Amino acid sequence: MRRKLVIGNWKMNGSLAANSVLLRGIAAGPANQNVTTAVCAPAPYLAQCQAELAGTAIAWGGQDVSAYAAGAYTGEVAASMLQDFGCRYVLVGHSERRAYHHETNELVAQKARAALDAGLTPVVCVGETLAEREAGRTNVVVCAQLQAVLDVLENPALEKLVLAYEPVWAIGTGRTATPALAQELHAALRKQVAVRSESAAATIAILYGGSMKPENAKDLLAQRDIDGGLIGGAALKAKDFLAITGAANEAANETAN
Numbered sequence: 001m002r003r004k005l006v007i008g009n010w011k012m013n014g015s016l017a018a019n020s021v022l023l024r025g026i027a028a029g030p031a032n033q034n035v036t037t038a039v040c041a042p043a044p045y046l047a048q049c050q051a052e053l054a055g056t057a058i059a060w061g062g063q064d065v066s067a068y069a070a071g072a073y074t075g076e077v078a079a080s081m082l083q084d085f086g087c088r089y090v091l092v093g094h095s096e097r098r099a100y101h102h103e104t105n106e107l108v109a110q111k112a113r114a115a116l117d118a119g120l121t122p123v124v125c126v127g128e129t130l131a132e133r134e135a136g137r138t139n140v141v142v143c144a145q146l147q148a149v150l151d152v153l154e155n156p157a158l159e160k161l162v163l164a165y166e167p168v169w170a171i172g173t174g175r176t177a178t179p180a181l182a183q184e185l186h187a188a189l190r191k192q193v194a195v196r197s198e199s200a201a202a203t204i205a206i207l208y209g210g211s212m213k214p215e216n217a218k219d220l221l222a223q224r225d226i227d228g229g230l231i232g233g234a235a236l237k238a239k240d241f242l243a244i245t246g247a248a249n250e251a252a253n254e255t256a257n
């Protein structure tokens, strides 16, 4: 059984004061035996995450990473810098980066590799826009996004990858993919990984993201190929985030029994 993984993506939200309340609230939550929990914070707050979360069961990570190790790349953050602040994870290729910063599938793949080279776990985000879905291009688009990453990774690095399926039309809209629709895509992604490596396909966690909330988390997380969630809005309130990690724990327990 794959362990569930729930990651909060704070996006460009927070302040020292608000983060402190949120981090303490999350850290005070119940221990979930079968769930790994993490938050991905804006880069300036990673030191705060480290200070507040070190010694707790909660991991932290960045929201983006440079494809380069060091040098004249103003504004970029290197994987080794994330390492310096104790990050375990980094999001790569979030749809907001792809849309607003014109990140290509190839650049996203280079970023995933840079993260793995530095010992971080990249959470590679893939997903189709509404127009792509309506044009019947969902699988083509999402498979191309994944394939670019598979093309630059060898085993055993591949087994350390985390994937997140985030349909763009479900992000921040309150419109969630149905559990069946999400399961279908997750299964297709796992099958695609299996073509390269059966063991990686069995190991890799595939998270769902897009308006996951306390109300719908359990149904989504009960799906066979949905190994966790990447949570935006609901990760900004400790109560909601804890409800989702609790739902993940319940889903994991039920699968185990």
Ligand SMILES: O=C(CO)COP(=O)(O)O
Pocket (backbone or CB within 6 Å): 009, 094, 166, 170, 171, 172, 173, 174, 209, 210, 211, 212, 230, 231, 232, 233, 234
């Ligand atoms: O983009 C997301 C997480 O990376 C999802 O955001 P929402 O949960 O706010 O829809």
